[in-house]
Amino acid sequence: MTMHLTAGAASGIGSLPHTDARAAADFVLERLPDLPAAPSLPRRSPAESMLGQAAVGMVGLAVDDDGGLVVDPGRVRLGPDPVTDLDHDAFGGLRAFLEAAVGWDGPVKWQFTGPVTFGLALVQGGVAPSLAFELAARAVRRHVQSIGRAMAAVVPADAQVVVIDEPGMTGLLQPGFPLDPDTAIDLVSGALAAVDPASRAGVHCCGPGDWSAILAAGPRMLWLPVRSGIESIAGYLAQFLDDGGWVAWGVVPTDGPVGTTADRHWRELADLWCSLVQGGCDAVRLRRQALVTPACGLGLHELSAVDHVFELVDAVADRVHGQAVATRLSIGA
Numbered sequence: 001m002t003m004h005l006t007a008g009a010a011s012g013i014g015s016l017p018h019t020d021a022r023a024a025a026d027f028v029l030e031r032l033p034d035l036p037a038a039p040s041l042p043r044r045s046p047a048e049s050m051l052g053q054a055a056v057g058m059v060g061l062a063v064d065d066d067g068g069l070v071v072d073p074g075r076v077r078l079g080p081d082p083v084t085d086l087d088h089d090a091f092g093g094l095r096a097f098l099e100a101a102v103g104w105d106g107p108v109k110w111q112f113t114g115p116v117t118f119g120l121a122l123v124q125g126g127v128a129p130s131l132a133f134e135l136a137a138r139a140v141r142r143h144v145q146s147i148g149r150a151m152a153a154v155v156p157a158d159a160q161v162v163v164i165d166e167p168g169m170t171g172l173l174q175p176g177f178p179l180d181p182d183t184a185i186d187l188v189s190g191a192l193a194a195v196d197p198a199s200r201a202g203v204h205c206c207g208p209g210d211w212s213a214i215l216a217a218g219p220r221m222l223w224l225p226v227r228s229g230i231e232s233i234a235g236y237l238a239q240f241l242d243d244g245g246w247v248a249w250g251v252v253p254t255d256g257p258v259g260t261t262a263d264r265h266w267r268e269l270a271d272l273w274c275s276l277v278q279g280g281c282d283a284v285r286l287r288r289q290a291l292v293t294p295a296c297g298l299g300l301h302e303l304s305a306v307d308h309v310f311e312l313v314d315a316v317a318d319r320v321h322g323q324a325v326a327t328r329l330s331i332g333a
Contacts (some may be wrong), residue, residue, distance in 0.1 A: 004107070005034075005035065005107060005161075005200075005246060005291070006034045006035075006321070007287065007288045007289070007290060007320065007321055007324035007325075008287075008290060008291070008292060008317045008318070008319075008320035008321025008322070008323075008324050009034035009035050009291050009292070009317060009321070010032055010034065010035070010291070010292050010293070010310070010313045010314050010317040011032055011034070011035040011036070011037050011109055011161075011248060011291050011292070011293050012028060012032055012036075012037035012039075012109075012293060012294065012297075012298075012310075013037065013111070013165075013204065013206070013223070013250070013293055013294055013295075013296055013297045013298070014037055014038070014039065014040050014110075014111045014163075014165070014297050015039070015040045015041070015042055015048075015050075015297030015298060015299030015300075016028075016039045016040075016041060016093075016297075016298055016299060016306060017041075017043050017298060017299055017300065017301055017302060017303055017306060018039065018041055018043070018044065018093075018303070019041065019043050019044045020044075021039075021041060021044060021092045021093050021095070021096035022096045022099070022100065024039040024041055024093055024096065024097075025038075025039065025093070025096040025097040025099070025100035025101070026100055027039075028097070029097075029100055029101065029104070031310055032310075033106075034106070034107075035106075035107055035108070035109050035161065035291065036097075036101070036104075036108050036109065037108075037109045037110070037111070038093065038094055038097040038108065038109065038110040038111075038151075039093040039094075039096075039097060040053065040093050040094070040111075040297075040299070041092060041093040041299070042067045042299045042300075043299060044092055044093070045089045045090070045092060046063050046064065046065055046066060046067040047063050047067075047088065047089040047090040048067070048089070048090055048091070048092060048093060049063065049066075049067025049068070050067075050113040050117070050165060051063065051067065051068065051069040051113065051118065051121050052067055052069075052090050053090045053091065053112065053113060053143070054112070054113040054118040054121075054136070054139055054140065054143065055069060055090075055118075055139075056082065056084060056085060056088050056090050056091075056143065057082030057083045057084060057085060057088075057139075057142075058076075058082045058135070058139060059075055059076065059077070059079070060072040060073070060074070060075030060076035060077075061076070069121045069122070069124075069125055070125070071121075071122060071125025071126055071127060073125065073126035073127050076122070076127050076131070076135065077131070078131065078134065078135065081138045081139070081141075081142045082138070082139050082142055082143075083142075084142055084143045084145075084146035084147070086146065086147070086150055091147075094110070094147065094150075097110075098150060098151065098153075098154050101154050101155060102154055104154070104155055106159065107155075107159045107160070107161060108151070108155050108159065108160060108161070109160075109161040109162075109163065110147065110151060110160065110161075110162060110163070111162070111163040111164070111165050111204065112140065112143055112144050112147065112162075112163075112164060112165065113140065113164075113165055114140060114164040114165055114166035114168065114169075114187075114188060114191055114203070115133065115136040115137045115139075115140045115187040115188065115190065115191050116133075116136075116166050116168040116169055116172075116179065116184050116187050116188060117165065117166050117167055117168030117169075118136040118139065118140060118168075119132045119133035119135075119136035119137070119168075119179075119187070120132075120168045120171075120178070122135060122136060123178050129178040129179070132178075133178075133179065133183070133187060136187070137187055137190055137191070140164075140191050140194070141190060141191060141194040144162070144164075144191060144194040144195060145194050148160070148162065148194075148195060148196050148199065152196070156198070157196040157198040157199050158198040158199065160196070160198075160199040160200070161199065161200050161201075161202065161221065162195045162196075162199050162200070162201050162202070163201075163202045163203065163204045163221070163223055164188060164191045164192060164201070164202070164203050164204070164219075165203075165204045165205075166188060166203055166204065166205050166209070166214070167205055167206055167207055167209075169184065169188070169203075169205050169209040169210055169213065169214060170205060170207035170208055170209050170210075172184055172209070172210040172213055173210055181210070181213050184213060185213050185216045185217045186217075188203060188214065188217035188219075189217040189218055192217060192218055192219060200220050200221055200246075201219060201220055201221070202219045202220060202221025202222060202223055202246075202248070203217065203219045203221075203222060203223065204222075204223035204224070204248075205223075205224060206225055206250065206254075206295055206296035206297075207225075208227065208229055209224070211224065211230070211233045211236065211237075212233060212236050215233075215236050215240055219245070220244070220245055220246070221245060221246045221247070221248060222237075222240070222245065222246075222247045222248065223247075223248040223250065223293065224247065224248070224249070224250060225249075225250035225253070225295035225296070226249055226250055226251050226265075226268050226269050226272055226295070230272055230276070231272065231275035231276055231278075231279055234275070234276045234278075234279025234280050234281055235279060235280055237276060237279075237281055238276075238279070238280040238281045238282065241281060241282060241285040241286065241289055242282070242285070244289070245289065246289045246290070246291060247286075247289065247290055247291070248290075248291035248292070248293050249269055249290060249291065249292055249293065249320075250293050250294060250295030250296065251265045251266070251268070251269050251292055251293070251294075251295070251312075251313065251316045252265055252293075252294045252295060252309050252312045252313055252316075253294075253295050254294050254295050254296040254297070254298060254301070254309070255295070255296070258308065258309060258312060259312070261312075261315075262311075262312045262315035262316050262319075265312055265315075265316050266315070266316050266319050269316060269320075273286050273287075283327075284327045287320060287323045287324040287327055288324045288327060290320050290324070291317075292313055292316050292317040292320055293313060294309050294310075294313060
């Protein structure tokens with residue numbers, strides 16, 4: 001099949017607070033019918049944290065009760081690439097999603113920790129930077145390829161959206177960052193290259209990332225929060241959209257109050273779009289190549305709050321979809 005993404009479709013970032021893996025899988029398939037996001041469930045098991053999943057199969061690494069990485073630097077060394085054991089506790093949400101999605105007719109989205117973010121955690125644990133990022137790159141490539149094959153047994157590769165999650169890219173230009181921009185770009189590019197070419201690969205960063213560097217890595221999708229400062233990359237985004245790229249807009253913040261209605265979130269997105277158009281972006285492409293999501297994962301929220309967040313996401317998504325349809329009608333498409 002050829003992937004068809006619906007303009008204005010709602011999707012998720014990944015982590016959810018469920019402790020029942022099958023309930024989480026059923027939730028995303030029902031709640032996000034246009035692009036369900038395979039869940040990771042750090043409350044079900046700390047191993048399902050971003051770093052816990054990345055560390056599967058690696059010697060000298062463990063996960064604490066909060067999902068943080070515990071590193072024994074003396075045992076961490078280069079060797080055979082880690083084996084991705086999808087029966088590991090780190091992938092309970094993924095396994096439940098694969099079971100629940102049998103027979104699914106449409107695109108799905110899944111995500112995995114990026115090599116910059118994983119490498120930074122290794123460095124913070126005492127591993128030398130050159131070794132840390134080499135290990136991280138190898139591990140991420142192997143895990144992404146293994147998950148992609150498992151997913152393809154249920155949903156064809158050309159119906160998969162695969163997102164490399166790189167919160168670590170927020171610090172790229174800060175003093176003391178252990179990578180130069182070109183090396184960071186190469187690491188992210190290598191992770192994207194591990195995705196099946198038939199899939200649509202993208203990058204998510206929930207903070208003020210260096211989006212020009214992220215775009216230089218070659219994603220076909222960007223997953224970014226709606227926040228001030230995005231307008232500064234209008235020129236880069238304009239070219240990205242002209243080349244067929246899609247943007248998943250994180251319209252509902254996950255680190256503070258979200259309000260009772262979607263009006264404020266819609267207004268913030270619309271205002272940002274106006275600024276981007278003034279900076280050179282095509283107003284039609286902004287709407288027709290847009291998805292709508294929460295800003296970040298929801299693994300630390302309460303279940304009731306998750307329902308509310310997705311109600312707000314749906315409300316904004318409906319408005320985006322309506323405007324995308326209107327632009328088609330206005331140009332006779």
